[in-house]
Amino acid sequence: MRIGELARLTGVSPRSLRYYEEQGLLASTRTPGGHREYGPLAPERVDRIQCLFAAGLSSGTIHNLLPCLYARERGDPAPDLIDNLCEERERIAVSIDRLQRSLTALDTVIDGARRDGAPERSAAGPGTPRGAGRPVSLTARATRQAKSRTTSATRRRP
Template sequence: MRIGELSRRTGASPRSLRYYEEQGLLVSTRTPGGHREYAEGVVERVDRIRCLYSAGLNSDTVRRLMPCMYANERGEPAPDLLDMFRDERRRIDAAIRSLERTRDSLDTVIDETVLAREASAAPPSAREPVTLTPIRT
């Protein structure tokens, strides 16, 4: 398939696909007219690359991880590669915890704002009960 089709099927821009190829993450062949041609199996590979990038990994790390993610490329990972996997997993776990704390803080602000708006928009009878004191003359 050509780069436009791969882009449509994966959501990755043609520019990103060319970048992945420059980084050694994708391989294409060239038509006689110079157009890139990709094998069918590259769709899943692009999805995996995009997932790793969205997790915050850089190109060098993604390049080192990719051979370990496919059975036909997989060998026994080197111990330092396993250490890198563990480090990346810890970094991602920390980022998730941080995002969850941020989300919880936002939920608190949203909930408090909604409650305050509802309280101020309610008619006086729905707010606090009013006690009337008789006027003595």
């Protein structure tokens, strides 16, 4: 099948399919006219790639994992699969922890601004599209305090 048909079957843009090919995640052959031709298992592979991207894995990690996943399905040994997946899970957990700390710090600044008399504004909550909530207005005093905290934290770094 050609790239347009694969794109329609999977809902993935032709540009993304070309990217997957550049990264070694997807293979094709070329017609005499230079058009890409994909095999019958390509839609399943694209779906798997999309699932791994959605899980937060990078193209390099997916490139390393795909052979393990397919070896396991064929019944061949894939000893690195679980280790690789556990490493990726830990990387994602660390990212989530970092984001949670950032969210907590932001909540602290917002709460401080509200205590200092800034008018209440609706802030975007979890799952709210970016820009959906009105920004919280900081008073001049709260802004100076936030800058002061940032500046002193920056000075402490080696």
